[in-house]
Amino acid sequence: MHRHLRTLLLGAAACALAAAAAEAAPKKGHAAMTSTAAKPGAIFEHASPLFLQAPQFDKIKDSDFKPAIYEAMAQQKAEVTRIADNPAPATFDNTIVALERSGRMLDRVTQVFSALTGANTNDTLDKIDAETSPKLAAHNDFIYLNPKLFARVQKVYGARASLKDPEARQLVAVYYEQFLRAGAKLSPGDQTKLKALNEQLSSNSTAFQQKLVAAAKAGALVVDDKAKLAGLSEQQIASAAQAAKTRGLDGKWVLPLQNTTQQPLLQDLSDRAVREELFNHSWTRAEKGDANDTRELIANQAQLRAQKAKLLGFPNYAAYVLQNQMAKDPQAVQAFIGQLAPAAGARAGREAADIQKVIEAGGEHFQLKPWDWERYSERVRKAKYDLNGEEIKPYFELNKVLTDGVLYAATQLYGVTFKERHDIPTYVPEMRVFEVHDKDGSLMGLMYFDYFKRDNKSGGAWMSNLVGQSKLLGTKPVVFNVANFSKPAPGQPALISFDDVTTMFHEFGHALHGLFASQTYPTLSGTNVARDFVEFPSQFNENWALDPKVLSHYAMHYKTGQPIPQALVAKIKKASSFNQGYTMGELIAAAEMDMQWHMLAADAGKQDVDAFEKQALKAGGVDYADVPPRYRTSYFLHIWANGYAAGYYAYLWTQMLADDSYSWFETHGGLTRANGQRFRDLILSKGHTLDYGPMFHAFYGKDPDIGPMLKHRGLAGDD
Secondary structure, eight states: OOOOSSSSSOGGSSSSSGOOOOOOOOSSSSOOOOOSSSSTGGGGGOOOOSGOOOOOTTTOGGGGGGHHHHHHHHHHHHHHHHHTTTOOOIIIIIIIIIHHTTTTTHHHHHHHHHHHHHOOOHHHHHHHHHHHHHHHHHHHHHHHHHHHHHHHHHHHTGHHHHHOOOHHHHHHHHHHHHHHHHHTTTOOHHHHHHHHHHHHHHHHHHHHHHHHHHHHHTSEEEEOGGGTTTTTOOOHHHHHHHHHHHTTTTTTEOOOOOSSSSGGGGOOOOHHHHHHHHHHEEEHHTOSSSTTOHHHHHHHHHHHHHHHHHHOOOOSHHHHHTSSSSSSSSSHHHHHHEEEEEEHHHHHHHEEEEEHHHHHHHTTOOOOOOOHHHHHHHHHHHHOOOOOOHHHHGGGGGGHHHOOOOHHHHHHHHEEEEEESSSSSSSSSSSSSEEOOTTOOEEEEEEEEEOOOOOOSSSSSSEEEOOBTTTTTOOOOOOEEEEOOOOOOOTTBBBBBBHHHHHHHHHHHHHHHHHOOOOSGGGTTTTTOOOHHHHHHHHHHHHGOOHHHHHHHHOBTTOOOOOOOOOHHHHHHHGGTTTTTHHHHHHHHHHHHHHHHHHHOOOGGGOOHHHHHHHHHHHHTOOOOOOSSOOGGGGGGGHHSOOOOOTTHHHHHHHHHHHHHHHOOOOOOEEEEHHHHIIIIIIIIOOOOOHHHHHHHHHHHHSSSSSSHHTTOOOOSOO
């Protein structure tokens, strides 16, 4: 997942900070550090003196953020007012470029604040987030609903054909569209209504994510009898004991929840009652009728979004969101999902039948339920492909996967190299930091990795920037990846699943998109692209995890150093389409649910969340038996707080783009420097300097084709 933080962004990300809030557990790392700033917040007034303006995590205090955010907003308001009131005729330089230069302090503070509220939060930061998020939404409106400023932007837009630089012309067009989507042409009365809606939407997003993090923490399964953990490895049991100890529950075991419906430990737990209990803890985490219940908030949020869309002239919020995406409109998305849903459902049905046979063949007599799927599908995998997940893990030690796999693949494809730094401050000690150098040795940027799960960290995995790239501002990208892998017990290796390996390659695909940014203007730089394009580079990068040259370089047994046997590699590849009915089905169900929520008209009224969820899945033909959606409405962080409203389909859409691109690589020689350079030149380094359709066409040679996706994802037919 990619998290975007650019103050001058609209639409689903109207409040930049609301996209990255996180949990309300005590934070370790930066909270106790002292600031040398003369006054609270002053540390953000100027660019960091550290290498490439890396944040001074060793000096930043929680008390710096609120005064810095308010001071930064005041500074940008003054800058914007000067631009709007400029008596000189509007030009590209004195209007558009001036806007690009504005808000430097606000970018600095919000980029760091977003990183911490997402990955290392605490009660203080959560309170600041709740207070400032509506203020930031109002600040956004101050810029985009300023009639004098819009008149100047409109003037430059009308004369954009005279600009010789294509990137400059694109920037003007993007700004003009952002002003329109923000309501710049609405009447003063409607603008007042819109401002109120934006503030409430922002507050709701922040409240949702804080409730959800608290709900996930409270929803962890506490086990007081070790016997109930039968099936787990010694390392897994040690991790559960450590998680309990961290919570002050010595002598017990805690199984924390990850963000998705299914939980990884369901594969290993042999006690069916415990599996059901863990699944139900996940399924109902935010539906307890307590302070962390999200349903009332969601019902309100859906109504407000529909009202905002109507005010801006759209039939529903999905139509509003999709207008500037690659897909363009809800009908295109529904048609796309419609091509996938039947194939995924049929495939999942065959998978369920295979699992039921395995259950009965083992002498057990019960009907397959979602909490059984992971455990018994693993038995099918072993039977069909002779593949055991625990047999694979010893070959995937996290640090080796990172340096000799993820980073090595980038070197082979793009010529970039990495040098670890140990003198750059981080917000938690276990983070790693690398300098990134281009093929000619020149410095490109800085890369951070924060991989381990914490109670004060949002679920899932993501990438974002701490410093954005811009030739105008003279900044190079400072990028970070975050994941939620189980931290091993002290002295133990971090052995991860192949799914985790894939996550590492995925998030680093986002990082490459950010690191290869080569734009003049920050608004168009790097990953500042549409939701249904931004996941394309990341999903494409997953393919290199199993490339023979890459795999043989990193997949070594952590004890013996022996490479992964080719017979085991063959099993992994053969099993790559295994369980794809389930995997695709849960994604499709979540995407359809998202679309149904955001295709509600303003006059639809307030929905009963539980009833609407059932109806939405049935209406979309994705109420698959035994395949629950990857996220339920009540814990769907992507769409209620992380900017993916009417955009979760993007993961599927960009799978299509990624599979098309990988099929191009296969046809043209696979992993080569020449192919990597072409992909970098035509996709990874372009940012939003071109429209997405023509950009993709320039690389692929034609428009997107769903055929490779159906083939690669195992949906084209039987195994």
